[in-house]
Amino acid sequence: MAGRLDKRVAIVTGGASGIGAATATLFAQEGANVFVCDVNEAGAEEVTAAIRADGGDAHAVRLDVTNESDWSDAFDLVIQRHGRTDVLMNVAGLFRGGPLEDSDLVAFDSLVAVNLKGVYLGCREAVRRMKSRPNELPWASIVNVSSTAGFIGTPNSSIYTMTKGGVRLFSKAVAVEAAHYGYRIRCNSLHPGGTDTAxxxxxxxxxxxxxxxxxxxxxxxxxxxxxAEPIEIAYGALFLASDESRFMTGSELALDGGYAAR
Ligand SMILES: NC(=O)c1ccc[n+]([C@@H]2O[C@H](COP(=O)([O-])OP(=O)(O)OC[C@H]3O[C@@H](n4cnc5c(N)ncnc54)[C@H](O)[C@@H]3O)[C@@H](O)[C@H]2O)c1
Structure with missing residues (x-):
């Protein structure tokens, strides 16, 4: 039986741990060729080995999402092997909390670098590489992982909230702009609530x-x-990555047990 991502080529950042690892594993189970990308190379190798042991197709790639040339190298590798990329899952992220008044530029810069600059560089590279997509292929899909913090404010996470709100609106801008230029690329944001991860x-x-x-x-x-368990977030990622969400772009999917509904 064909999987829900049969023969799709997917890049998953933050793939060494938590939501990214669960997503990469589920995508491979659903038939995707998965590139498990992370700064944690050993973790990415471990996830890749587990996917392969289960009969899936995966490759580990060392990618620092804040590094411009890492992105172009990763896309070069994927395109060399498969000729195209169908899905980009921007999962890599950092959390630092605490009162705003006690925060410093070290925390600010690290959160902005990974959560915002990383998503920006990933989307920019994906648009460059996906824009000439043959008409016979379904639209490509970019999924940016935001958070419930992309919807509402909470105490002691102001910088994180700023970055995740940015990811939410940036995803809408990417979606609208790609369609404006006639590129067959969708872009949506995914908003997990508290999930049991590192x-x-x-x-x-x-x-x-x-x-x-x-x-x-x-x-x-x-x-x-x-x-949530990471797999419960990965199921949402699978929906957004697959053609089941083919009429969805510039939108957002909350998987938060109803947290942001109140
Ligand atoms: N766990 C939660 O409660 C929760 C809730 C809402 C949103 N999120 C978001 O989900 C995403 C995944 O989080 P998680 O809970 O699985 O965390 P995690 O810490 O388990 O995994 C994050 C991964 O990102 C990788 N990473 C960090 N910096 C990187 C960089 N510069 N380049 C490449 N990889 C890098 C880490 O090595 C790690 O493997 C994040 O964007 C996070 O903000 C998590």
Whole structure:
């Protein structure tokens, strides 16, 4: 039986861990040729090996999303092997929290570099490489991972919120501009709520909370009363990457247990 991404060629950043690893794994299970990209090369190799052991097709690529030439090298590699790229999943991201008044430019610069500049460079390279897409192929898909922080403000995460709000609106601009120039490229943003990953461990450490305390707090944080598992976010990514969302561009998908609905 054909998978939902059969023979599609997908780049997944942040693929070594958490949501990116779950997404890369699910895409491969659905028939995609997946490029697992991350600064954490060993982690990307590990995810790639697990995908291959399961019969999937994956390659690990060291890519720092903040580095311009890493992006063009990664696309060169993908295009050399497969002739095109169908999907770009910009998942790589950083979280740093704390009161605005105590923050500094080190935190600001690192968040803006990965969460904003990384998404900008990825989208720019993707548009350059995807714009001459043959008409017989379905539209390419770019998915930028934002957050519930891309919708609403919360205390102690102002810089992160700024970057994720930027990702949300930037995705709309990319979608509208690509269509304006006649490029067959869709672009949407994906908005996870609190998800059980290494990033969330960092959030807990900053808040001085144990995972049990967080699970308890999560019961009141969103209407569904729990955190997400990475695979639950990956299913949303699969929908946005696949042709099932073919009439969707410049839009947003929240997978947050109802958090932003209140
Ligand atoms: N976990 C959550 O609760 C949550 C909620 C909302 C949104 N998100 C977003 O989901 C995305 C994935 O987060 P996660 O929870 O899986 O985190 P994670 O920490 O498990 O994974 C993030 C990955 O990004 C990689 N990365 C960091 N900087 C990079 C760079 N410069 N170049 C390439 N790769 C880099 C890391 O090495 C890591 O593998 C992020 O964009 C995050 O902001 C997460």
């Amino acid at each position: 990033m969330f461990d960092g959030v807990l450490a900053e808040r001085g909370m144990s995972r049990e305390q967080q699970r308890e707090a999560a019961r009141t944080r969103n209407p569904m009363g729990r955190m």
